Amino acid sequence: MNFIRQIERFQTLNKLIHQQCTGTPDELASRLGISRRQLYAHIEDLKVLGLEISYSRKLGSFYFNESKHLKIEFNLEVLEPEENIKTFGGKLLNLFPCFFYARNETNLAV
Structure with a gap:
């Protein structure tokens, strides 16, 4: 059931970004079981929904620019x-x- 796995990935991605503990893009992609390219495609999908997401080298994590999050x-x-x-x-x-x-x-x- 690939669609369930896809939903679980988005749930995990949302949670990790919200907590600002994603790690580097490579670490996050590995954690989600996807390629780095797929990770950026997922992040772009979230941006299309209206979420502003950035990466901080200082934090070593992706983060939401606003208080918005995905439900x-x-x-x-x-x-x-x-x-x-x-x-x-x-x-x-x-x-x-x-x-x-x-x-x-x-x-x-x-």
Whole structure:
């Protein structure tokens, strides 16, 4: 389940940046199990959401420039057939044993 791993990475990245204890970019990338290039792509994704992130050589860490931080919520649950009917508005589709949904909010950075 790569998407769960991706969410966990963003949670860890957010926590470490918020605590200002990421270490160097290479250390952080290693800690997250990704390449340095992927790390900077993730940081750029956070910047696109409206977070200002910088790196301090003095601190040896990335940090948020403002008091904003990322709120990450993830909910995964298996739905019973009765719930599937409610979710799909009365039409039962037995294609998947569980139902996934995503909520897109433009104000994630608060």
